[in-house]
Every structure is written in structure tokens, then in C-alpha cells.
Amino acid sequence: MLFDTHVHLNADQFHEDLTEVIDRARDEGIEYMVVVGFDRPTIKKAISLAEEYDFLYASVGWHPVDAVDMKEEDLEWLRELSAHPKVVALGEMGLDYYWDKSPKEIQQEVFRKQIRLAKEVGLPIIIHNREATSDIVEILREEKASEVGGIMHCFSGSPETAVQCLEMNFYISLGGPVTFKNAKKPKEVAEIVPLDKLLIETDCPYLAPHPYRGKRNEPAYVKLVAEQIAQIKGLSFEEVAEETTRNAKKVFGIN
Numbered sequence: 001m002l003f004d005t006h007v008h009l010n011a012d013q014f015h016e017d018l019t020e021v022i023d024r025a026r027d028e029g030i031e032y033m034v035v036v037g038f039d040r041p042t043i044k045k046a047i048s049l050a051e052e053y054d055f056l057y058a059s060v061g062w063h064p065v066d067a068v069d070m071k072e073e074d075l076e077w078l079r080e081l082s083a084h085p086k087v088v089a090l091g092e093m094g095l096d097y098y099w100d101k102s103p104k105e106i107q108q109e110v111f112r113k114q115i116r117l118a119k120e121v122g123l124p125i126i127i128h129n130r131e132a133t134s135d136i137v138e139i140l141r142e143e144k145a146s147e148v149g150g151i152m153h154c155f156s157g158s159p160e161t162a163v164q165c166l167e168m169n170f171y172i173s174l175g176g177p178v179t180f181k182n183a184k185k186p187k188e189v190a191e192i193v194p195l196d197k198l199l200i201e202t203d204c205p206y207l208a209p210h211p212y213r214g215k216r217n218e219p220a221y222v223k224l225v226a227e228q229i230a231q232i233k234g235l236s237f238e239e240v241a242e243e244t245t246r247n248a249k250k251v252f253g254i255n
């Protein structure tokens, strides 16, 4: 049993063969998946998929790259959706300094607003971070995000940053990059983060694990992430699968 905590089955890349992709995931033992929405169309699709399939849940948030497009009514919409029975988290939200569509100040403001909303409605948050680690950590601290906690998705930071995030009540989620031969930091992070604080994800269709690197990713491949973590930690695949599934159910409040 595996839990892929971050999928974009709502992406256009799955438009043609979504049913087959979902079937392959179920055949590989993926028990649950959280479909992450990050703008209006992907949020709508995440909700409809979560309504259609028992084993799919949704997370809704506003991506930092598009922060400049977020209006007050979008935040209100997120507030309404947070009451939906299949919405288990808010996000992805955070900071992305790689793309320059949205100025940093606007990204930070939109990030803070969503953290405050999560605290109001009592949902965990899913954090997206690209080249913005120190500002992310500072904002999480200032906004007391530890009250709701959540997930550092596709974590790519250092072991030191991982420890800071653990202290703030966040789980560390590892994806495809932990399987890359030249990925030093994710492997170190897998080694030092206790198993009861680790989650696994694909972030599909992006970041496919080795040996599919560069191809379209899909939830079935989350098994490769779990296998790699098991190897690094010297544990059995079953132990990693079982414990990361238990962690995911805990953070999302799924029985």
C-alpha cells in the first residue's frame, strides 16, 4: 500500500489516458493520491476528480508563479472549498524565485494570506519552494504556520533546512529527484529525516524518477521513490510503504 501525496492528474498531460494512468497506479498498490490544484482550472478539475473517485483527495491553493493573478474573490473561493469533504489541505502555495512572472513581494503576500486562511479553517498546507528557502522558512515562522503544519513538497533543500522544517511541524516529502544518481542532497535528507516524518510523492507529470527521468511521470512510479528511500535507510520496502502511508493519512486526516 502506497500513498502518492502530490499528483497533478488534473494536468493536460493526462487528458488522453487518465483512466489507464489511474488503473496502473491501483495495480501497483497506490492506495490513495492527493490531486493538487494551483489555479482556477486545475482546482476545479482536482475537485471533480476527488468527487469521482473514492481514493482521490484534493488540495487547493494558489501557485506562487501566478500570485499576481490572485484576486480577493479567489481567496474567498479557496475558503469555500476548504469545507468540501474531499479537500484535505491547502496548497500548493509558497515561493518560486526561478520564474519571474510574479514579483517577490506579491508572492510573499499571497503566501501569507493562504497560511492565515489555513489557520482559520484548520487545514494543513502544502509548500512549493523553488530557490526561496530562507524566505519560506522565515515566513512560516513569522506566520506561526506550525499551528497547522503540513508538507514540504518535493523537498530539495539541505538536511539542515529539513530539520528546521521538522521543528515547525512539517513533514518532508520526497519525489523523483531522490532516485537521480547525482542527487546528493535529497539522498542525505532521506537518510537523516526519521521515517515517521517522511512522505512520498511523484509531482506527476513532472520529475519522473530514474529510469524514466525526462519522460512523463505518473503515480505508479511512486513505488521507485519508496524503494530508493528503503535502500538509503536500510529498511524493507514494506516498512517504508506502510509508514509513509500512515504518515500521509495522519497529516491529511484520512482514516
Ligand SMILES: [Zn+2]
Residues within 6 Å of the ligand: 092, 127, 128, 129, 153, 154
Ligand atoms: Zn510544486
Ligand SMILES: [Zn+2]
Residues within 6 Å of the ligand: 006, 008, 036, 092, 203
Ligand atoms: Zn505540484
